[in-house]
Amino acid sequence: MPISDRRKWKIGKSPEEILKIVTEFLARKKAKLIEANPSRIEATMGSGLKTRFFGGMFVSEQTLPVKVTLSMNKVAKETEVDATIEDNMGFGSRMGMERKYRDYIEDLLDDLEDVL
Numbered sequence: 669m670p671i672s673d674r675r676k677w678k679i680g681k682s683p684e685e686i687l688k689i690v691t692e693f694l695a696r697k698k699a700k701l702i703e704a705n706p707s708r709i710e711a712t713m714g715s716g717l718k719t720r721f722f723g724g725m726f727v728s729e730q731t732l733p734v735k736v737t738l739s740m741n742k743v744a745k746e747t748e749v750d751a752t753i754e755d756n757m758g759f760g761s762r763m764g765m766e767r768k769y770r771d772y773i774e775d776l777l778d779d780l781e782d783v784l
Contacts, residue, residue: 671769672754675777679747683740693783709738729772
């Protein structure tokens with residue numbers, strides 16, 4: 669079962685402004701954009717290969733593979749943002765990596781909240 673966390677915010681910016689802010693934030697984190705438009709952003713970060721080769725306990729948090737998904741919905745003068753970050757390891761056990769993943773995902777969500 670994937671390790672994930674989700675947060676929702678209401679932000680006084682347009683979806684287009686949020687798209688620009690979040691894509692710049694993800695670029696600084698060296699994320700690979702899969703989809704980026706004013707209603708949805710999806711990106712992946714980290715390296716499953718390095719994590720499997722060296723072991724999740726031995727790699728930095730930034731190496732852990734994660735998937736970032738944001739959906740944006742314009743409501744009146746605000747935009748509702750629904751953000752989900754989950755591990756992107758695929759098959760296999762996450763034993764020994766749960767706490768590291770949870771901390772990293774929480775930090776990423778905090779950073780996203782700060783830039784928005």
